[in-house]
Amino acid sequence: MGLSVWKAAEIAAKVAETSNAQKYRLGAVSVRRKEILSVGANMMVYPLADNVRGLHAEENAIRRVEDPVGINLVVVRIGWTGNWLLARPCDNCWDLICKTGVRRVFYSIDNHHLGAEWVNRKLPKRILEAG
Numbered sequence: 001m002g003l004s005v006w007k008a009a010e011i012a013a014k015v016a017e018t019s020n021a022q023k024y025r026l027g028a029v030s031v032r033r034k035e036i037l038s039v040g041a042n043m044m045v046y047p048l049a050d051n052v053r054g055l056h057a058e059e060n061a062i063r064r065v066e067d068p069v070g071i072n073l074v075v076v077r078i079g080w081t082g083n084w085l086l087a088r089p090c091d092n093c094w095d096l097i098c099k100t101g102v103r104r105v106f107y108s109i110d111n112h113h114l115g116a117e118w119v120n121r122k123l124p125k126r127i128l129e130a131g
């Protein structure tokens, strides 16, 4: 990815600040080549109903891209002090990620680590460490 993945993650963290969720605040950024194509935060839908789940950041970012095949997705979850927390996508989001042809997913693990996973490829998962 031309745009540094750490830079994209910083932007995702800013996007997470726009979430209206009470507890989990996540931001996602989709990137193709050096360009950011979309951003999205997780959003709760109010009033809450038992069977209604909010919009996850990954879905939000993916749905804003006309053709998501081959995009990279960078997802960051922030705590109340802006610290980064684990943001590996949930099963529903992985389904969407696979179906829509996302190429690779990066997600915050903590302030200094990002997970990096290829989608639909038998390549090893990596942990990237901030330099």
Ligand SMILES: [Zn+2]
Binding pocket: 056, 057, 058, 089, 090, 091, 092, 093, 094
């Ligand atoms: Zn999800």
